[in-house]
Amino acid sequence: MSPSLISNGYCSPARVEELPCAAISELNSRLVVPDNAERDILSDSCPLPTIDLSPFLAQRFEAPNSAVQELCRRVADCLSSTGCVVIKDPRVASEDNSHFVDLMERYFSQAAGVKHQDARPELHYQVGVTPEGVEEPRCIVDPACLETIKDQPPGHRATVPTGPDPKWRFMWRLGARPDVTEFQELNAAPVLPAGFPEWKSVMECWGSKMLDTLTSAAEMAAIGFGLDRHAITNVMHLGPHLLAPTGADLSQHSMLGSCYAGFHYDLNLLTIHGKSRFPGLFVWLRDGRRIPVRIPDGCLFIQAGKQLEYLTAGHVLAGMHEVICTEGTQAAVKAARAAGRSTWRISSTVFGHVQSDQILQPLGHFAKAPTAAKYAPVAAGTFVQHELEAINLKKA
Structure with missing residues (x-):
């Protein structure tokens, strides 16, 4: 993070806080689902472990000791067992998420015609507004x-989408791109909306912090999977x-x-979310349970995407x-209206990708797995x- 981003008033200094990790074995012991009406109650009573990156970051440039190796195994096991993990990163401050959400509330509250000027359909909406x-x-x-969806049990069944999502999205590119690529439209220059002088500073501050967290989690996962520690981050470069x-x-x-984003997976490698001001995000664990995502203050939520499925066969x-809109969403809307705050629901989201010209294929020992044949090599782009x-x- 450059000093200019930290000193401009939009990016808070990192703050170190300790948060003990929950044992992954406790999580796994609670992944047995009874075939009865208690399922939807259990979905609320199975918190995901929160894993603190501090020990890993303290040894990031050294060979990991046994404690850090165990922490990395917990990240890998949690991704394998549930598809997601909650992360505490001492480099990330909640205030930065708040600055970012404030900005996006102002942006999305503009007239539709103003926002349409920032759309780039010729670039598949991979920069600018959608x-x-x-979608x-x-x-x-x-x-x-x-x-x-039809086969999902009652209490864990997704809402069946009936049309396109009623949400807007803004794509802001993070980090450098390759000088030469066969996929220029996936690596286009960013769109800078008019009327927001602080836009680049806020976006770069929050986006780079979340990407740093995601990159650290990817490195930890690689160690936990028994791969070279840079096996995943190398294919993420650029x-x-x-x-x-x-x-x-x-x-x-x-x-x-009401369905804001219909039942789906993310096509990228890993997705990371900051805390939203309105609940409504639900995820499915590998055992089929649907749980509401409740991100603790100061934490981030990571979910596996299709590219990570590819790399791990x-x-x-x-x-x-x-x-979707829940009773909790409605209560938050009522409270926001009473306080005179915005009622735009903003997701604080970063998509981490494999570099477009890299070949997507199972890595290391995963290439020898019986399932590897299902993941034929293909350029990520x-x-x-x-x-x-x-x-x-x-x-098309």
Whole structure:
């Protein structure tokens, strides 16, 4: 992080706080789901472990000791067992998330016509704004996805999407891009909206901090998987990483059960979220349970994407999730209105990617797994383009 970003008033200095890790064995012992009506109650009573990065960061440039190796195994095991993990990073301050969410509330509250000037459909909406009603949940076009929902047990069944998502999204590119690539449209220059002089500083501050956390988690996961510690971060180098907040207008979409982001997985490597001011994000654990995401103050939430599933030959599965309006969402809207605050629901989201020209294929010992044949080698950029076509962001 450059000194200018820290000193400009938009990026708070890192703050070190200790938070003990929950043992992954406790989590795994609670992943047995009874076949009865208690399932939906249990979904709220199974917190994910919070893993503190401090010990790893203290030894980042050294060979990890046994305690750090165990911490890395916990990250890897949690990703494999659940598809997600909650992270405490002492380099990240809650105030930075607040500055960022404040900015995005102001941006999305502009008139639609103003925001449309920032859209770049010719670049598959991979930079700039994606208007509401453009992105389609995969279940709209994929019968297998609908079958998955049909087979889910009561209390853990996804909302069936009936049309495009009513959310807006803004894509802000993070980090350097390759000088030469076969996928220029996935590595385009960022779009800078008019009327927000602090835009770049706030976006770079918060986005780079979340990307740093995600990169550290990827390195820890590699160690935990028994790979070279840089096996995952090497293929991430110069990737098309994106700060990609969504905005849903809850003054227009606050009916109970309204679906802001239909049941789907993320196409990228790892997704990291800061805390939203309105609840509504649900994820599915590997055992089929649907749980609400509740991010503790000062923490970040990471979920596996399809590219990580590829690199691990399915040892880690891409995490399914949805965002809907719940009673908690409605209560938060009521409180925001009473306080005179914005009722735009902002997701604080970064997509970490494999570099577009890298070949997506199982890494290391995962290449010898019986499941490896399901993950045929493909350029990451080609894979992303196919996924974007499926959700209506790229025209075939």
